[in-house]
Amino acid sequence: xxxxxxxxxxxxxxxxxxxxxxxxxxxxxxxxxxxxxxxxxxxxxxxxxxxxxxxxxxxxxxxxxxxxxxxxxxxxxxxxxxxxxxxxxxxxxxxxxxxxxxxxxxxxxxxxxxxxxxxxxxxxxxxxxxxxxxxxxxxxxxxxxxxxxxxxxxxxxxxxxxxxxxxxxxxxxxxxxxxxxxxxxxxxxxxxxxxxxxxxxxxxxxxxxxxxxxxxxxxxxxxxxxxxxxxxxxxxxxxxxxxxxxxxxxxxxxxxxxxxxxxxxxxxxxxxxxxxxxxxxxxx
Amino acid sequence: xxxxxxxxxxxxxxxxxxxxxxxxxxxxxxxxxxxxxxxxxxxxxxxxxxxxxxxxxxxxxxxxxxxxxxxxxxxxxxxxxxxxxxxxxxxxxxxxxxxxxxxxxxxxxxxxxxxxxxxxxxxxxxxxxxxxxxxxxxxxxxxxxxxxxxxxxxxxxxxxxxxxxxxxxxxxxxxxxxxxxxxxxxxxxxxxxxxxxxxxxxxxxxxxxxxxxxxxxxxxxxxxxxxxxxxxxxxxxxxxxxxxxxxxxxxxxxxxxxxxxxxxxxxxxxxxxxxxxxxxxxxxxxxxxxxxxxxxxxxxxxxxxxxxxxxxxxxxxxxxxxxxxxxxxxxxxxxxxxxxxxxxxxxxxxxxxxxxxxxxxxxxxxxxxxxxxxxxxxxxxxxxxxxxxxxxxxxxxxxxxxxxxxxxxxxxxxxxxxxxxxxxxxxxxxxxxxxxxxxxxxxxxxxxxxxxxxxxxxxxxxxxxxxxxxxxxxxxxx
Numbered sequence: 001x002x003x004x005x006x007x008x009x010x011x012x013x014x015x016x017x018x019x020x021x022x023x024x025x026x027x028x029x030x031x032x033x034x035x036x037x038x039x040x041x042x043x044x045x046x047x048x049x050x051x052x053x054x055x056x057x058x059x060x061x062x063x064x065x066x067x068x069x070x071x072x073x074x075x076x077x078x079x080x081x082x083x084x085x086x087x088x089x090x091x092x093x094x095x096x097x098x099x100x101x102x103x104x105x106x107x108x109x110x111x112x113x114x115x116x117x118x119x120x121x122x123x124x125x126x127x128x129x130x131x132x133x134x135x136x137x138x139x140x141x142x143x144x145x146x147x148x149x150x151x152x153x154x155x156x157x158x159x160x161x162x163x164x165x166x167x168x169x170x171x172x173x174x175x176x177x178x179x180x181x182x183x184x185x186x187x188x189x190x191x192x193x194x195x196x197x198x199x200x201x202x203x204x205x206x207x208x209x210x211x212x213x214x215x216x217x218x219x220x221x222x223x224x225x226x227x228x229x230x231x232x233x234x235x236x237x238x239x240x241x242x243x244x245x246x247x248x249x250x251x252x253x254x255x256x257x258x259x260x261x262x263x264x265x266x267x268x269x270x271x272x273x274x275x276x277x278x279x280x281x282x283x284x
Numbered sequence: 285x286x287x288x289x290x291x292x293x294x295x296x297x298x299x300x301x302x303x304x305x306x307x308x309x310x311x312x313x314x315x316x317x318x319x320x321x322x323x324x325x326x327x328x329x330x331x332x333x334x335x336x337x338x339x340x341x342x343x344x345x346x347x348x349x350x351x352x353x354x355x356x357x358x359x360x361x362x363x364x365x366x367x368x369x370x371x372x373x374x375x376x377x378x379x380x381x382x383x384x385x386x387x388x389x390x391x392x393x394x395x396x397x398x399x400x401x402x403x404x405x406x407x408x409x410x411x412x413x414x415x416x417x418x419x420x421x422x423x424x425x426x427x428x429x430x431x432x433x434x435x436x437x438x439x440x441x442x443x444x445x446x447x448x449x450x451x452x453x454x455x456x457x458x459x460x461x462x463x464x465x466x467x468x469x470x471x472x473x474x475x476x477x478x479x480x481x482x483x484x485x486x487x488x489x490x491x492x493x494x495x496x497x498x499x500x501x502x503x504x505x506x507x508x509x510x511x512x513x514x515x516x517x518x519x520x521x522x523x524x525x526x527x528x529x530x531x532x533x534x535x536x537x538x539x540x541x542x543x544x545x546x547x548x549x550x551x552x553x554x555x556x557x558x559x560x561x562x563x564x565x566x567x568x569x570x571x572x573x574x575x576x577x578x579x580x581x582x583x584x585x586x587x588x589x590x591x592x593x594x595x596x597x598x599x600x601x602x603x604x605x606x607x608x609x610x611x612x613x614x615x616x617x618x619x620x621x622x623x624x625x626x627x628x629x630x631x632x633x634x635x636x637x638x639x640x641x642x643x644x645x646x647x648x649x650x651x652x653x654x655x656x657x658x659x660x661x662x663x664x665x666x667x668x669x670x671x672x673x674x675x676x677x678x679x680x681x682x683x684x685x686x687x688x689x690x691x692x693x694x695x696x697x698x699x700x701x702x703x704x705x706x707x708x709x710x711x712x713x714x715x716x717x718x719x720x721x722x723x724x725x726x727x728x729x730x731x732x733x734x735x736x737x738x739x740x741x742x743x744x745x746x747x748x749x750x751x752x753x754x755x756x757x758x759x760x761x762x
Contacts, residue, residue: 034674034676109568112571114616121761125674126674
């Protein structure tokens with residue numbers, strides 16, 4: 001970890017790693033970027049974020065900027081770790097390389113993260129922002145980073161108070177396209193409920209055993225599709241285990257997906273998800 | 285001989301460049317340097333200071349034997365060029381070097397001094413030209429402060445020196461990527477046929493800095509962004525982008541073509557020029573003061589730290605194709621880029637969802653950082669359906685060539701010693717550049733915009749965005 005660095009130091013380090021990765025007499029490795037992937041990772045999510053990133057690099061060659069805010073750190077500066085990761089890809093003789101920049105934002109440096117990220121964005125490519133944990137609505141950090149991103153990826157399962165957060169999410173949808181990993185997780189359940197048509201047209205209540213956020217999303221999604229409010233009966237569980245509409249179970253074809261798979265799927269979506277946005281707006 | 289030898293430019297750029305040339309055995313053994321400045325310094329102190337500068341700023345490792353070779357040929361003269369009596373010390377130092385190293389009377393005078401000092405130095409130098417060998421004079425930017433002063437300065441310099449002996453330096457022209465612009469355009473068959481109004485929608489040139497004025501208030505208050513960057517670097521980049529192919533790479537062939545472009549630049553009206561000044565904000569997460577709070581800046585300063593403009597090059601190739609330029613201090617990042625945005629595909633046959641991400645092709649010439657060229661194209665995301673996303677084809681200098689890029693000053697100093705003025709600005713070029721700038725600033729005397737009008741760390745005033753939005757376009761980046 002390089003301590004107390006400037007962005008110039010980070011660029012120099014990256015250039016050095018890039019140069020060093022080419023062996024004399026060999027063609028340069030392909031530096032490949034299809035996006036800049038920024039992740040805002042409060043301390044308690046650091047381990048999980050590292051795990052996902054380790055799996056993701058090969059699938060989405062990009063410049064990854066991991067921001068670890070440490071606002072209570074007595075120091076006022078930026079520590080950086082720069083990594084140049086190369087992967088062998090099928091069909092290519094040369095390795096494909098992407099860049100991972102981890103920045104610890106100490107003290108007041110955590111207050112203006114966009115000013116740190118902007119010099120490092122790859123020009124003219126989309127910017128995905130993965131926000132770990134609760135969304136601090138109204139905070140400068142969130143607005144600033146949302147303004148430099150094309151797409152904000154959240155996981156509402158990580159929120160302490162999902163109902164309140166959903167109610168405020170439309171404020172963000174106006175500024176940036178939003179993806180919710182929890183919404184992707186319940187896709188098989190939504191398909192299963194839709195397959196219950198036409199019986200589901202008269203539904204009055206939905207019972208979900210699973211995380212709170214997923215239960216709320218399923219209930220509001222069905223409600224907005226049917227054009228009326230539904231009763232939610234929620235039982236806490238680590239994963240969605242059961243969905244019943246008016247007592248009739250939905251049968252979902254579930255395929256296990258790792259956190260990296262789920263994030264990877266989100267990084268391939270560009271447009272606005274209007275059904276998700278309508279679902280979320282119903283909380284306001 | 286370097287005038288202004290105790291200054292920042294000498295230490296940060298000139299001596300590191302000379303060291304790099306010595307390191308590569310590109311300097312003749314007879315080479316020597318006379319440093320001239322007003323600071324009281326012994327020769328040993330001057331050597332120590334230059335050695336420290338080389339150790340700090342040179343791109344190569346410090347080698348004692350290389351430095352010794354350079355240091356042996358150093359001389360230092362304390363002189364005030366306004367004072368004719370100080371002349372004797374300079375003449376003595378030059379004669380001493382001639383005798384000791386056999387320089388044969390060949391002289392390069394590097395004027396790394398403020399604009400006001402150029403004229404008296406040129407007068408002194410002109411009056412006592414060496415009789416043997418060749419003489420060349422390098423003049424740092426800014427060359428004058430408006431068209432009239434530039435003409436006057438040209439007149440003074442040319443009354444003592446031939447145009448072939450005058451090297452007006454704009455260090456941007458010494459950058460590898462700027463030179464590569466010529467190779468990209470004229471060394472490849474695929475670009476020139478589409479490098480015109482029929483295929484190019486518009487051009488965006490960005491010279492942005494995240495730094496503030498770094499203690500240069502006295503200079504910057506006089507110059508502002510328009511004289512510091514637009515008059516020279518920016519208009520040179522416009523000229524290189526828009527010029528016709530020269531018949532050869534001879535200095536005058538290249539410069540003739542650049543002058544034609546500058547002459548064809550339509551004077552932008554006040555609605556096509558936006559100026560700004562930064563207020564307090566954040567850079568790299570650090571709170572920074574506004575321009576008016578910088579040391580040495582007056583609290584009600586109206587100096588612009590940002591300029592954006594829409595220019596038209598009124599000729600057959602570029603008629604009605606806008607060249608949007610912008611430069612500023614305390615912008616979110618350091619970047620110099622020429623972006624050629626091509627027209628959209630006329631009729632993409634994809635469904636609406638797929639077409640949403642269909643962006644126009646952009647050829648990006650990265651002058652700094654990440655020197656290289658990128659072409660943004662649209663590609664299908666593998667899998668079912670038709671999802672399209674932009675991808676980049678990148679050529680990065682650092683990755684493609686296993687040699688470090690020479691600093692601009694290395695190339696330019698060497699070219700001057702070799703008598704090659706291709707990468708230097710000719711008198712008529714400078715005057716054309718000033719004519720454009722004078723026309724841009726003329727309306728500024730009549731109005732007082734509300735400054736500051738952008739926060740440090742942001743992409744500048746809303747009016748700059750509107751400049752493009754009126755045309756249904758937007759600035760690159762965010």
